[in-house]
Amino acid sequence: MIAVRDLHKAFGEQQLFRGINLKINKGEVVVCIGPSGSGKSTFLRCINGLEYFGKGEILVDSLELHSIKRVRPDKHDLEAIRRIRLKVGMVFQQFNLFPHMTVLENIIEAPMRVLNVSKEAASEQAISLLRRINLESKVSSYPDQLSGGEQQRVAIARALAMKPEAMLFDEPTSSLDPEMVGEVLAVIKGLVNEGMTTIIATHEMGFAREVADRVVVFDKGEIVEIGTPEEIFANPKAERTKTFLSRVLKI
Amino acid sequence: MRRYLRIISLLLGLGLLLYWAAPSQSKPAALDAIKKRGYLLWGSDAEGGAPYIFPDPKDPSKLIGFEVDIADLIARELGVTAKQSQNAWDSLVPGLQRGDYDIAMNGIEITPQREQEVLFSMPYYIYTEQLVVRKENTVIQTMDDLKGKKVGTLSGTVAQDILTKLGGVDVRIYPGQVQPYEDLAIGRIDAVLLDLPIAAYYGKPNPKLKYAGTPMGEGFYAIAVRKGDADLRKAINEILAKLLKSGELKKIYEKWDLWNEAQEKLYKNIKDSSGYSGLEESKKAPVYTFFPMLLKGAGLTIFISATAMALAITLGLFLTVVRLYSRAPFSNIATAYIEVYRGTPLLIQLYILYYGLPNIGISLSPFVAAFLGLGMNYAAYEAELYRAGISAIPKGQMEAALSLGMTQRMALQRVVLPQAFRIALPGVTNDFIALFKDSSLVSIIAMVELTKTYTILAASTLRFFELGLVVALLYFAMSYPLSLFARSLEEKLKGKRR
Ligand SMILES: Nc1ncnc2c1ncn2[C@@H]1O[C@H](COP(=O)(O)OP(=O)(O)OP(=O)(O)O)[C@@H](O)[C@H]1O
Ligand SMILES: [Mg+2]
Numbered sequence: 001m002i003a004v005r006d007l008h009k010a011f012g013e014q015q016l017f018r019g020i021n022l023k024i025n026k027g028e029v030v031v032c033i034g035p036s037g038s039g040k041s042t043f044l045r046c047i048n049g050l051e052y053f054g055k056g057e058i059l060v061d062s063l064e065l066h067s068i069k070r071v072r073p074d075k076h077d078l079e080a081i082r083r084i085r086l087k088v089g090m091v092f093q094q095f096n097l098f099p100h101m102t103v104l105e106n107i108i109e110a111p112m113r114v115l116n117v118s119k120e121a122a123s124e125q126a127i128s129l130l131r132r133i134n135l136e137s138k139v140s141s142y143p144d145q146l147s148g149g150e151q152q153r154v155a156i157a158r159a160l161a162m163k164p165e166a167m168l169f170d171e172p173t174s175s176l177d178p179e180m181v182g183e184v185l186a187v188i189k190g191l192v193n194e195g196m197t198t199i200i201a202t203h204e205m206g207f208a209r210e211v212a213d214r215v216v217v218f219d220k221g222e223i224v225e226i227g228t229p230e231e232i233f234a235n236p237k238a239e240r241t242k243t244f245l246s247r248v249l250k251i
Numbered sequence: 252m253r254r255y256l257r258i259i260s261l262l263l264g265l266g267l268l269l270y271w272a273a274p275s276q277s278k279p280a281a282l283d284a285i286k287k288r289g290y291l292l293w294g295s296d297a298e299g300g301a302p303y304i305f306p307d308p309k310d311p312s313k314l315i316g317f318e319v320d321i322a323d324l325i326a327r328e329l330g331v332t333a334k335q336s337q338n339a340w341d342s343l344v345p346g347l348q349r350g351d352y353d354i355a356m357n358g359i360e361i362t363p364q365r366e367q368e369v370l371f372s373m374p375y376y377i378y379t380e381q382l383v384v385r386k387e388n389t390v391i392q393t394m395d396d397l398k399g400k401k402v403g404t405l406s407g408t409v410a411q412d413i414l415t416k417l418g419g420v421d422v423r424i425y426p427g428q429v430q431p432y433e434d435l436a437i438g439r440i441d442a443v444l445l446d447l448p449i450a451a452y453y454g455k456p457n458p459k460l461k462y463a464g465t466p467m468g469e470g471f472y473a474i475a476v477r478k479g480d481a482d483l484r485k486a487i488n489e490i491l492a493k494l495l496k497s498g499e500l501k502k503i504y505e506k507w508d509l510w511n512e513a514q515e516k517l518y519k520n521i522k523d524s525s526g527y528s529g530l531e532e533s534k535k536a537p538v539y540t541f542f543p544m545l546l547k548g549a550g551l552t553i554f555i556s557a558t559a560m561a562l563a564i565t566l567g568l569f570l571t572v573v574r575l576y577s578r579a580p581f582s583n584i585a586t587a588y589i590e591v592y593r594g595t596p597l598l599i600q601l602y603i604l605y606y607g608l609p610n611i612g613i614s615l616s617p618f619v620a621a622f623l624g625l626g627m628n629y630a631a632y633e634a635e636l637y638r639a640g641i642s643a644i645p646k647g648q649m650e651a652a653l654s655l656g657m658t659q660r661m662a663l664q665r666v667v668l669p670q671a672f673r674i675a676l677p678g679v680t681n682d683f684i685a686l687f688k689d690s691s692l693v694s695i696i697a698m699v700e701l702t703k704t705y706t707i708l709a710a711s712t713l714r715f716f717e718l719g720l721v722v723a724l725l726y727f728a729m730s731y732p733l734s735l736f737a738r739s740l741e742e743k744l745k746g747k748r749r
Contacts, residue, residue: 050650078658086656096651098666100673109665110655155651162655 001026001061001166001197002047002088008055009042009221016042016221019056024166024199029192031208031229032201034218035244040201041093043218044168047199048090049081060084060166086114089159093171095151097143097158103130104139107158115162122161129157133187149180153187166197173204205248209233217241255564255676258736262557269550281480282329285353291326291333294347295357296340298707300428301452302507303358304335306708308536311544317448317507318356321375324499325474328490337707338697341407342606344368346697347475349609351617353483355475358446360409370480371473372487375500377513379466380410381450383443385435386461391442393464400441403431409470410444428453429710436460448509469513538717541708545718548704549725555621555700556690560683562626567633568668574634575641576659585634592631598692600624605696621693629686636678640671680737684730701725 007020016039024030032040045051047058049065058065063084065077098106107129108122117125130136133153143151152172159167169188173181185207192198192211202208208215208229215232217225217240225238236242285291295304297314304316314335326333336352347355347369360378361371384391391397398419404410406424414422423440425431431443436459443454447466454460476483494500504510574585592600605620615623644667652662694703705722709715 048654050653082656082658085654090654092647092651092654094645094647096645096647098648098651098670100669110652110657113661113665114656158655 001028002199003059004043004047004056005059006056007043007046007053007058009039009046009051009053017053018221020221020223022216022223022226024197026197027195029198029211029213030200030216031212031214032199032216032218033203033205033208033244034224035247038218039221040218041170044090044170044199044201047084048088048168049084050090058084060087063087086162087164088166088168089162089164090168091152091155091159091170091172093174095143095148095155095175097151097155099143102140102142103135103146103154106143106154107161110158111161126157126161129160130154132190133157147180148176149183152176152180152184156184156187156191160191166199167191169198169200169202171201171203173202203248205233205245217244219244255679256561259557259561259564262553263561266550266552266554266557269546269553282482282486285329285331285483288331290331291322291329291354292336292352293322293333294336294338294343294352294355296343297335297337298427298703298710299340299357300449300710302448302509305710306544306712308712309540311536311541311708312547317503317509318358320503320506321500322356324494324503325487325490328493329486336697337699337703339695342697344475345606345609347477349606349614350477351697353476353480354487356472358448358472359475360446361471361473362409362412365475368478369475370478370484371475372484373491374471374473375491376448376472376504376509377516378446378448378470378472379511379513380413380444380468380470381447381454381466382463383432383435383445383450383454383460384441384463385438386459388441388461388463391463394467397442397444401439403434403440403443404445405431405449408445409468410446413468414444427706427710429713432457432460433713447511448507451508466511466513536712538714538721541718541721544704544708545701545721545725548699548701549729551698552687552690552701552726553729555618555625555693555698556683556687558622559625559629559690560686562622563629563633563682563686564679566626566630567637570630570634571637571641572663575638576663589631589634592628593635597624597628597689598695600628601692601696617693617697620696621690621698624693624696625686625690629682632682633675633679636675636682637668637671639678640673640675641667643674644670677737677741680733680740684733684737687730687733688726 002024004020004022007017009017020043032043034040042051046053063080065080065084098109101109104123104126107126108119111117111122111125112119127136127139130139133156135150135153135157138146138150138154143154146154172188173184176184181204185204188200189211212229214226215229216223217232217238219240224240225232225236232241233245236245295318297304297306302316303318304314307313307315319335322333322335338346338351340357343355343357343359344365346352355369358378359365361374365371382391382394391400394417397414397417399421401421401423402414403423403425404414405428406426411422411424414420423431428445428449431440431445432453434440435443436457442463443450445454450462455462474487476487491500501510504514570585570589574582574589601620601624604615604624605617608615648666648670649662652666653659657665690700691702694700694706699707701722705718709718712718
């Protein structure tokens with residue numbers, strides 16, 4: 001469903017990606033791991049059009065995003081990016097809920113404005129999403145009245161309200177206190193079990209092992225190894241994978 | 252934001268209510284246009300004062316003076332009514348040229364230089380220059396005694412020319428006719444040379460002062476019309492001749508104690524003069540008689556401030572968005588606008604808008620010039636506040652909105668700007684207070700708002716102190732509620748992020 005071909009990306013002089021290739025099938029769950037600064041976030045952000053890239057292409061179903069070198073893309077490029085965003089939802093490490101809106105308003109804003117759903121229909125859908133994550137009682141709370149875990153679950157609900165065909169999670173639990181990690185992972189797990197096409201960047205190795213169909217290991221802007229959780233965790237081939245895993249699993 | 256605009260519109264209503272009878276200004280033309288319009292617009296400066304034109308001490312909302320009487324007579328003969336159009340004395344000729352009024356009549360002396368700029372009617376008064384000194388002074392008798400002395404006069408007058416040409420005189424130029432005599436009385440200067448009507452009204456009644464020598468340097472006051480309006484000048488000349496013959500003009504001069512021998516050259520008959528005690532009366536009138544005029548001025552101040560602020564808020568927003576989110580040439584233009592407007596004095600901007608633009612064929616009404624001048628200036632400051640507000644919003648907010656499929660415009664409208672406004676709001680309110688006070692600057696472009704009302708009234712009554720306190724109180728009563736509002740906003744924002 002998502003294909004990344006020969007992706008090149010630089011930040012100024014500093015070249016990060018020198019030709020990344022990855023194909024994600026419908027319903028597949030891909031987990032990206034790797035040391036800090038290896039390019040996991042940047043990879044996800046390129047797919048969602050939040051970063052422009054120098055060379056290569058990204059295909060989502062029939063939609064194509066070609067290399068965009070310009071600092072300011074034209075109307076045509078912007079429209080392509082927007083269409084991809086409508087198919088692919090994204091959840092951020094910092095939640096990024098809108099602080100001036102209630103939980104309900106956060107969720108119904110985009111369906112109403114972007115998809116022209118009526119307020120009633122959007123609210124009904126929002127409440128059923130909140131029911132699924134056990135936050136029905138917080139409909140009219142503001143983000144700063146919620147715990148981090150609750151905020152991240154609302155952020156997931158907000159992305160799901162757009163009925164995406166795939167979801168990107170960029171370290172969804174890294175900003176959370178340890179006791180809240182579980183509740184967020186449970187929501188993601190539920191989603192994965194329903195067959196959502198998913199790419200997750202995470203440092204939660206246990207979780208990666210549990211939900212991944214394939215694990216992708218990043219290091220210094222390269223994909224050093226791709227494999228099933230068993231292959232990667234039990235029997236890593238690349239030297240850099242071994243170094244990385246030995247470092248994180250020791251802690 | 253919406254609440255903010257509601258408060259502004261509330262103020263607008265209040266301003267309008269106070270300023271119920273805004274005089275309507277329209278484009279003057281020649282004789283036919285005046286008759287069709289039904290009134291004659293005559294430009295003059297009520298701050299210039301007595302006995303020419305000044306607020307009636309008994310009813311300060313009414314203007315009186317010998318020139319008011321003449322204007323009324325001329326209008327009567329034209330079959331219309333006279334309507335005074337306020338402008339600073341220095342700017343009466345430019346104002347006439349830009350078409351703010353049909354005629355200018357306010358002790359304007361015929362000079363070769365002015366004759367190049369306007370058409371003058373036949374003289375309606377022969378003025379002389381009168382030297383005034385302190386009672387105890389015996390040294391200064393004639394003009395020659397002025398060498399090495401400090402002598403006060405008004406800017407742009409014939410008296411100033413005489414003093415400058417004399418040479419060796421320390422000439423002190425004053426903006427109004429009250430101050431030179433006050434300074435003379437307390438010894439800051441040694442003498443004052445001004446037109447006799449001024450000396451008669453402001454110098455002679457002062458017990459500490461006296462006339463020195465005989466009147467000198469005859470000259471003519473005449474009515475100025477635009478170069479193209481020869482038909483109007485012809486009509487005015489005919490009317491003046493008629494009033495001369497009928498003796499009506501002389502009656503006016505007698506009423507104002509302005510008749511003297513010099514006028515004989517224009518008129519045949521001489522009668523005894525009867526004094527006028529307007530100045531004494533206005534010194535005694537209770538201060539509340541001035542309230543209706545001051546409140547009217549305050550209404551205009553509120554109205555100008557509120558409309559200008561509405562412009563500043565919206566134009567500032569536009570500038571910010573263009574500056575931060577548009578392509579190269581446009582964003583640079585917005586940045587340049589902000590820097591230029593913040594980097595030049597508001598006073599200069601107002602002068603250019605009102606007196607400068609007519610040079611290139613754009614003539615704005617005083618209100619439009621005030622509205623644009625204040626609004627466009629403050630827009631630059633609002634833009635800076637918004638920019639600070641926007642840069643305080645985490646980048647993730649825009650990215651989250653975009654990732655939900657919103658366009659950049661939608662994300663700005665719904666997510667970034669509402670939060671940025673909340674941050675900018677206390678600053679915006681403080682600017683509103685500052686704008687309230689800066690609105691006093693528009694008095695230089697013929698807007699009779701609160702400050703101008705004050706200077707006009709104070710100049711004719713000499714009650715700078717009492718009236719000043721009242722006016723300061725009025726300004727405070729307008730701005731204090733705003734600063735309370737600003738403070739409560741700040742409190743609120745400190746507590747919550749939303
Ligand atoms: N906006 C930016 N400007 C310049 N360099 C950037 C920018 N964003 C990321 N980088 C650089 O790109 C590299 C990859 O960053 P990225 O955030 O994708 O890594 P990551 O794998 O997500 O790391 P982490 O696990 O810490 O989140 C880093 O070296 C980082 O310094
Ligand atoms: Mg990251």
